[in-house]
Amino acid sequence: MNTALETLTPAPLWRHFDVLCATPRPSWHETAILARIIDWATRRGLACTQDDAGNVLIRQAGTAGHETAPTVALQAHVDMVAEAEAHVAHDFTRDAIRPRVVDGWLMATHTTLGADNGIGVAAALAILEDDTLEHGPLEVLLTVAEEVSLVGASRLAPDWLTADYLLNLDTEEAGDVCIGCAGGANVILDEPCDTTVLPAGHTRVALEIGGLAGGHSGMDIHTGRTSANVLMARLLAELRPYAPYLIAFDGGRMDNAITRDARATIAVADADIDAVVDTVTRFRTSLHDTLVAEDQGLTIHAETGTAAPSGPSPLTVSASKAVIDMLADLPYGVAAMSDQAPGTVETSNNIGVVQLNEGQLTAQLMVRSLVDTERDRLAESIAARMAAHGFSPGVAHGYPGWAPDGDSGLLACFKQVHAETIGTPPRVVVLHAGLECGLIGAKYPALEMISFGPTIRGAHSPAERVDIASVETFYGLLGRTLSALAGADRAALRPND
Secondary structure, eight states: OOTTTTTOOSSSHHHHHHHHSSSSBTTTTOOHHHHHHHHHHHHTOOOOEETTTTTTEEEOOTTOOTTTOOOOOEEEEEEOOBBOOTOOOOOTTTTTOEEEEEEEEEEEEBBBBHHHHHHHHHHHHHTTTTTOOOOOEEEEEESSSSTTTTTHTOOOTTOOOSEEEEEEEEOOOEEEEEEEOOEEEEEEEEEEOBBOOOOOTEEEEEEEEOOOOOETTTGGGGGTTTOOHHHHHHHHHHHHOOOOEEEEEEEEEEETTEEEOEEEEEEEEEEGGHHHHHHHHHHHHHHHHGHHHHHHHOOEEEOOOSSSSSSOOOOOOOHHHHHHHHHOOOOOEEEEOSSTTTTEEEEEEEEEEEEEEETEEEEEEEEEEEHHHHHHHHHHHHHHHHHHHTTTOEEEEOOOOOOOTOOOOHHHHHHHHHHHHSOOOOOEEEESSOOOOHHHHHHHHEEEEEEEOEEESSSTTTOEEEHHHHHHHHHHHHHHHHHHHSSSSSHHOOOOO
C-alpha cells in the first residue's frame, strides 16, 4: 500500500483507493480496474454483472431485519481525467498515480489524482465490506467513460437497476447536497486546411503559453480563469499584420478541462521577426491586470527557429487567416447566470481542445447549461460562427440536465442525517457541472436521486487534491444515510406518491 495512505481513515476506503491509484484508468482504459473490482466482488460472494457499455453493477442483500427495505444504489464512475504537468512524462495507460499528503490534503505527484471520482468508487466498495453497517438491499453502479461526455451512463442498460433511491458520490464540496445539474453538448471540428510550401525569406517562430491554473470547465468556469487556447488565439490575432503562416497548434486534451498551456508554430518574414517578438512581449505585459490570482503564473514565450523548410507544411496565408479569425471569434466562459438558481452559472462554453497537425484542424468545445434549449442554442450559435469563417463543424447534443426536486423524500432524509451528524443542515445546490444523474434519471424516471461527496479542489488538473478530513466525514454520512433509509417508512420517504 502506498505509504501516504497507510495511516488514513477509514482504512477500508483508502485501501480501495490505493488499488485505484495503482491501476491505470483514464477514460477508455478502464478494463484493468474493472477486472480487479469484479474479481474482488466475486471473491466476496457478491452478485456482479456488466452491461454492453462496460458498466458494472454489484448487488448485496440487506442486513438482517432490513431485507425488504428500499433498495439504494451507490453510483460513481471509475475513469479519471489524465492531465500531467507540461514537463512530466507520465503514461496514464501504464503508470501508477503517486499520491502524497500535503497540509491535510491528498494530491498526486505532478498529475491528476483521480479523487474525481475514485473516492466515490472507494467509498461504495468499502460500504459493501462493512459488516457493522445496517442497510437495506444495495446496488453499486460503477460507470465508465464519464469524463468523455458521460458515455457509460448514456449507454446504461435500461432494465438493469431495481433501486428506489440513488446516491451519486461525485459532488466535490463537503456540506453540499446536489439535486440538479447542467446538461452538455459538444461542438466538434475536424477538417483539412489548405497547405503550401514555406517561401524563402521566412523564419519559424514557436509560441508557448503556460503557467495557467486550468481546472474543471463546469465547476471553475465562473472563477474568471482564462484558457490557454483563448490566449493563443488572441495572440495570433495580434500577429495578423505580419501575415503569419500557421503551421501547428497544440492546445488541450480534454473538452471538459480549462486549457492550462498551448503551443503554436508560425512562420513570418525575416524582416518582421523583431516586430513579432516585440508584439508577443507587449501582449504578455497587457494581460497582467486582467488575470485572476490563480493565473498570475502565466508565461508566454516566443522562440525563433531557422529558415529551413523542415517540419509540418504551413497553411496557406489565407487558410492561416481563416483559422486564426475563427478561433479568435469563439466565445469562452460564462454566457448566462441562472434565474432559477441564483449564483449558479446557467450556460457556458469551454474551448477545450484545439489541434493543428499536418494541415488537419480539430477542435472540441463543451457547452453546458441548466436549460437544455439554451445549451442547444449556444452550441448552434458557435457552430454558425465557425461556418461563417468557412468551416464545417458538427454539434453533438450530449446529455440532458438533471431537473431538481426540492420535495424529494430522499433529500429530506439526507438533510436530517446531515444535521444530526454535522450539526447543521447541508447546503442544497444545483451544479453547473455535468453529473450522470440526468442520463440515469432519463432511463429510470421513478428513481429519486441526490449527490454528495468530500471536498475536492483543482479537479481535471495536476492541482487536484482532496481534503482528507472531509473524506472521513463523507463516509460517515454515507453509512448513516444508508442506515436511516433502511429503517425509514417507505411511504414517508415518498410524500408525493
